[in-house]
Amino acid sequence: PAAIEAVGVTRSYRFGDSTVEALRGVSFTVAEGEYAAIVGPSGSGKSTLMHLLGCLDRPTSGTLRVGGRDVAQLSDGELADLRNREIGFVFQAFQLLPRSSAVDNVALPLLYRGVKAPQRRARAAAALEAVNLGHRLTHRPSQMSGGEQQRVAIARALVGEPRILLADEPTGNLDSRNGAEVMRILEELNSTRGVAVVLVTHDDEVAGRARRQVRVRDGLVELDTGAGPGTGPG
Ligand code: ADP
Numbered sequence: 730p731a732a733i734e735a736v737g738v739t740r741s742y743r744f745g746d747s748t749v750e751a752l753r754g755v756s757f758t759v760a761e762g763e764y765a766a767i768v769g770p771s772g773s774g775k776s777t778l779m780h781l782l783g784c785l786d787r788p789t790s791g792t793l794r795v796g797g798r799d800v801a802q803l804s805d806g807e808l809a810d811l812r813n814r815e816i817g818f819v820f821q822a823f824q825l826l827p828r829s830s831a832v833d834n835v836a837l838p839l840l841y842r843g844v845k846a847p848q849r850r851a852r853a854a855a856a857l858e859a860v861n862l863g864h865r866l867t868h869r870p871s872q873m874s875g876g877e878q879q880r881v882a883i884a885r886a887l888v889g890e891p892r893i894l895l896a897d898e899p900t901g902n903l904d905s906r907n908g909a910e911v912m913r914i915l916e917e918l919n920s921t922r923g924v925a926v927v928l929v930t931h932d933d934e935v936a937g938r939a940r941r942q943v944r945v946r947d948g949l950v951e952l953d954t955g956a957g958p959g960t961g962p963g
């Protein structure tokens with residue numbers, strides 16, 4: 730079964746009398762456990778697509794299913810629940826709480842789910858160990874390198890055990906050594922836990938390491954190395 734299935738998805742932004750068609754009919758399936766890189770020039774629609782895949786936004790037309798649910802059938806509250814259950818987000822700029830420790834940052838999504846404090850802490854510590862930061866539980870973001878901060882953000886994205894991890898330029902603020910470490914962790918989490926990873930990148934090396942590349946241009950998928958049966962490198 731597909732983790733995400735988009736069929737003929739469009740997204741238009743209206744302001745005043747004009748309309749921008751950010752996505753003009755995108756069909757795109759993310760299989761369970763897949764690892765895909767989205768690439769394309771600035772303004773091509775990558776962020777819009779990521780927001781749709783992550784249930785932060787809804788299509789203007791077309792069908793989008795996430796975890797088997799048609800997002801058009803869901804209320805805003807149900808869409809938020811689906812997002813919290815199925816999706817983890819990683820951003821270019823980490824977006825950690827600066828005054829909170831690593832373990833408190835990672836535990837935060839569990840607070841919103843009503844998990845009790847001792848379990849929050851135990852699960853957050855386990856998630857930090859999974860990104861090789863078991864020795865940094867009480868460090869604050871300013872006491873860690875960029876690569877370590879991004880690994881904390883990955884642990885936060887994964888602590889709720891989502892089916893899909895969406896990463897928008899996850900190595901964009903990192904030097905090549907830290908970027909490579911973050912990519913290695915994402916690849917390991919994908920292969921050992923089966924979490925599907927979809928990342929946007931401008932870095933050809935990062936894109937080239939993914940099993941599947943999806944190139945977006947002018948609101949359309951221009952190239953998809955994973956499209957259709959038997960065409961992917963596997
Ligand atoms: P990318 O992530 O590839 O740079 P975006 O998805 O951000 O592309 O943008 C695609 C197009 O949609 C661009 O023309 C952009 O200006 C437009 N766009 C994106 N977000 C909005 C918005 N909130 N309101 C109006 N236009 C938008």
Ligand code: ADP
Nearest residue numbers: 776780783785818819820821822823824897898
């Ligand atoms: P930058 O490239 O500057 O680091 P980010 O990668 O941090 O930017 O992406 C910020 C984007 O995350 C914004 O476009 C915003 O719409 C989106 N966003 C807003 N709220 C949430 C949320 N709760 N979860 C995930 N993404 C969100």
